[in-house]
Amino acid sequence: MTTTPLRKDAARNWDRIVAVARDLVDQGIPLQLNDVARRAGLGVGTVYRHFATPEALLETVATPCLESLAAQGEEALADTDPWRALEGFLFRTVEAQMTDASLAPVTATATDSLPRTAELKGSVWSAGKTLLDRAREAGAVRADLGPTDLVPLMCGIAYAAQVHGGTPTERTEAARRYLSALLEGLKTAPPNDRAAGATGQANRQADAPQG
Secondary structure (H helix, E strand, O other): OOOOOOOHHHHHHHHHHHHHHHHHHHOOOOOOHHHHHHHHOOOHHHHHHHOOOHHHHHHHHHHHHHHHHHHHHHHHHOOOOHHHHHHHHHHHHHHHHHHOOOHHHHHHOOOOOOHHHHHHHHHHHHHHHHHHHHHHHOOOEOOOOOHHHHHHHHHHHHHHHHHHOOOHHHHHHHHHHHHHHHHHHHEOOOHHHHHHHHHHHHHHHHHOOOO
């Protein structure tokens, strides 16, 4: 679908509105269109002509991050190593959660204001699901882990990293540590290690005192 290019003055206003919104989101200030208009030095009607709701504006702010994640998902799907592909995509996802404050509220919303948002969220979700299914089928991930399990686990990591506090870099580093620990728990042991573990458990049971 093609769209009619904005006039130069309209394009400048659009850029100004999004830039102001981006700054507010980064500061943790909820978007209100009247407030955005005031800060951008524009009339309220101008802002409403571009963005009918604060949700539409927030989704526009989040679009570059979603586009980047969707592209990274495509790159991960091209990786022939199922575990490496899943691991890399999850690390990129958690880093995006830590560095872009617009991502979490947009991805957590069930109803999207913009078709582009729904398209990108669907692409990211589909990539994550496919990567997890592929890793599970390859025996690299626990068989009982599903896509619906992965989403709350990732949200939990993001929340824990935010609670950790510190600078954005420190929070990102904390999130990477937490994700590394989670991934170690999700991995399945190589066949030889599983066999050795089973043998060791059997030996321990045989050596245990009989009651």
